[in-house]
Amino acid sequence: MTEINLSWPKNYNEVPKEAFVRKDIYAEEVKRIFHGTEWHPVAHESELPNPGDFKTFRLAGVPLLIGRDVEGVVRVFYNACSHRGNQLETAIMGNKTEFECPYHRWLFDSKGDLVGCPNPREFLPGFNKADYPLAQPRFDIYFGLIFVTLSAETEPLLEYLGDSQNCLRELLAGDGRLKLLGYQKVRYDTNWKSYTDNDGYHAPLLHQAFKMLNWQGGKGRQYTATHRGHICFESALSVATGPSVLKDKSLIEFKGQDPAVGSRIVSLFPTFVSTKHLDVINLRFATPIDAETVEVHYAYFAHQDDDEDMVRHRLRQSSNLLGPCGLISMEDASVFHRIHIGNHTPGSAIFQKGVHDPLKLESEFLQNDESGNLPRWEYYRSVMGFERATV
Amino acid sequence: MMQTDTSLEAALNALLLADAHALDSKDMPGWLGNYADEEAAAYYCRSAENSEHGLALGFMYDDCRARLEDRVTFVNDIWAGTFQDYRTRHFVQLTSFNRVDATTLEMRSNFSVFMTPKDSGITQVLAAGQYLDTVRQDKNGELKLLSRRAELDTSVLPRYLVYPI
The missing domain is CATH 2.102.10.10 (Rieske [2Fe-2S] iron-sulphur domain)
Structure with missing residues (x-):
């Protein structure tokens, strides 16, 4: 390990932008995080x-x-x-x-x-x-999800997953018996942390399409599951009634068996994001390419017990809803790029929504709170050995 | 070419160029206008990698006229003002065509698409691949796309897609 100096602010809701752009920091992240004690x-x-x-x-x-x-x-x-x-x-x-x-x-x-x-x-x-x-x-x-760790010191997988296990298992259809539908693969011009900071998390005002899904109220639950800041989202999801701008409403039709929790997201440190929205089961295998590029393989699935109609429905919904061209996610992809450009400016990124006290970390949040990312940032800071300022 | 009908070949080329022009002009109603006014009109965009492994999932899966119309709404209304815009230039080359029946033809063409983001101004290749098209010929001889599959050699996109390829 190499000592890297980075002045980290006193407040938990501030992240120095240098962390996203410095190449010496990226090299150290590969050693400490990607080759380190993570699954x-x-x-x-x-x-x-x-x-x-x-x-x-x-x-x-x-x-x-x-x-x-x-x-x-x-x-x-x-x-x-x-x-x-x-x-x-x-x-x-x-x-x-x-x-x-x-x-x-x-x-x-x-x-x-x-x-x-x-x-x-x-x-x-x-x-x-x-x-x-x-x-x-x-x-x-x-439940079929294959994890790798490049360190002998990493704790057992179940311990690593901690309280994210239940949400992840339910996201994997409860039994992990999935059937592959295909991939969407893309490179984003952004640091891997900007990607994970903004992928699972939803900025409701960014997305016009969220209105169709009643997702702007922030009524769901978001919680961190371990000291690493793995995040789980569980949200009721009802398609808005009334006139729709869509002529083919099947894109946001919900046929699934999990109506109380139509939306689940599990975001594991460092880069994994998985989602179940409506009838889309999506696992995102992401890896940094360099300090300024992340590659994401969006893999989509049906369930092995689905009948032909359900497989077709999932295929049609999966292709057009999420990913780098999805109705409700294309804008995220653009934000990844723009945040990375903005991070080449002095100062810190400041989290606001859901922060009650900048000197305290919480573990329960509302669906659209930014503050859900803060436990992960605290873990990142500690792994990287950056000292938090006292004043 | 299987056919020697040069006027038909010219008409197919005109259809290819009309679609390229609409896309490069970001004229989504014009893009829609290149498709047959039939319920079955369809546009798919997916990686050749998925196709070769029997995986039907695409980047875009507009398998009916209503979804084509929704694609126009995505670009012109739902996403407006949220993304870094980029110019595209489509280069298309007809590689083969054949007549299926009196009103239907199939054609294949190669494409490459350059993109130039407005903020960076740097031009790079967005995607390369081939179009697998079914073309409808009406009574007046006019040609429209009944279905198009943009099959991308580019399995890893260098950027998110706003516009169809």
């Missing part, structure tokens, strides 16, 4: 429904190969040959029972074992294939 969701099992299915993903630059072996067991490997480290699989997704590195033709099975390598007699004396499986990061699974 990172990287896939859902339903993206790999069949034996041999795999997906690749880069977590803050680290290449991962997430696969289901021939016996149906999900495994996570580093996507690099155990010989010279060549990137093993180049496809973003697919189905293979063996992975061959083209560099020296080392061949691995779906369990990661090295099963073939030409001319081993020319290798080091005593060379044994059994000593060269694909390396694996620690991983664990919660």
Whole structure:
């Protein structure tokens, strides 16, 4: 770890804008956070429904190969040959029972074992294939959601999730038995913290479309679930009645089985945001590319028990409601960019809505409060070793 | 080209250019006007990556006339004033077409779209891919899009999308 100096304000509701733009801070974040003691969701099992299915993903630059072996067991490997480290699989997704590195033709099975390598007699004396499986990061699974941590010190996953477990499980349809509908992938020109600061959180006045969803009253519940500041939102959601500007109202139709809580959001430190709005189940796998760029893979799901009509409804709703072109979210995407530009100015970003006392952290908030992000900022500050001013 | 009907080819090219012109002019009613006035008129925008893996989800999924009309409302009314605007330039090239029946044709074309955000002024590629179109020909010979699938080679967009591709 490297000591980085950043003067952090006394008030909990102030975040120095330098934290979003300094490259030395970003380099330290990669070490302390992305390679540190955090769990990172990287896939859902339903993206790999069949034996041999795999997906690749880069977590803050680290290449991962997430696969289901021939016996149906999900495994996570580093996507690099155990010989010279060549990137093993180049496809973003697919189905293979063996992975061959083209560099020296080392061949691995779906369990990661090295099963073939030409001319081993020319290798080091005593060379044994059994000593060269694909390396694996620690991983664990919660209702199908696959988490990776790059540190041996991270606490067990359930402890990490803490009180976010229930909301996350319900968001994953209660049983995690999902069916992949597809992806929307995008890069935003913003620091990863600006993305997470503004993705789960909803600025109601930004969104004309919220009027249609009765989302401007802020009646839902928002709470932080652990000292890391994971945030859960649970909100009733009723589609506004009366004349609609939409000619096809199916976009905001709610057919689901969870009407009391039509909207759930679980936002886990550092970058994961997951949402269930109306009948859209959306997991956002996000990773920083550099200090000024974040890449987000919006993955959308149906439930395995859905009939054909429900799958079609979810497909039609998912494609047009959320994501980088969604009716109720396109403006968020623009705000990510504009906040990042604005963060190149002196001073602090100041949170107002829902803040009762700038010298205290709370854990219960209203749906549209900005203050729900503050426990996460306090955790971030402590992980990064920034001293809070006393005056 | 399967067809040697040069006037038909010219008419298809005119339809492609009319759509590019409407989009680059941010003329959403004009964009809508390039589609057939039928309930089944549709526009989809999705990554080739999704299509190749049998995943139907798109960036935009306007599978009926009502949704096309709503797309105009999104851009012109609901989102107005909330985003950093950008210019686009669509470059389109017809690659094949064939007649399905007396009133229906299919055509494919390649596209590339440049974007220039108004604030940065830096031009970059927004997306490249191909249009897979079904075209309706009315009694007067006029051509309209019955359905268009903009299939993007660009699986990771460099920016959010306001306008259809």
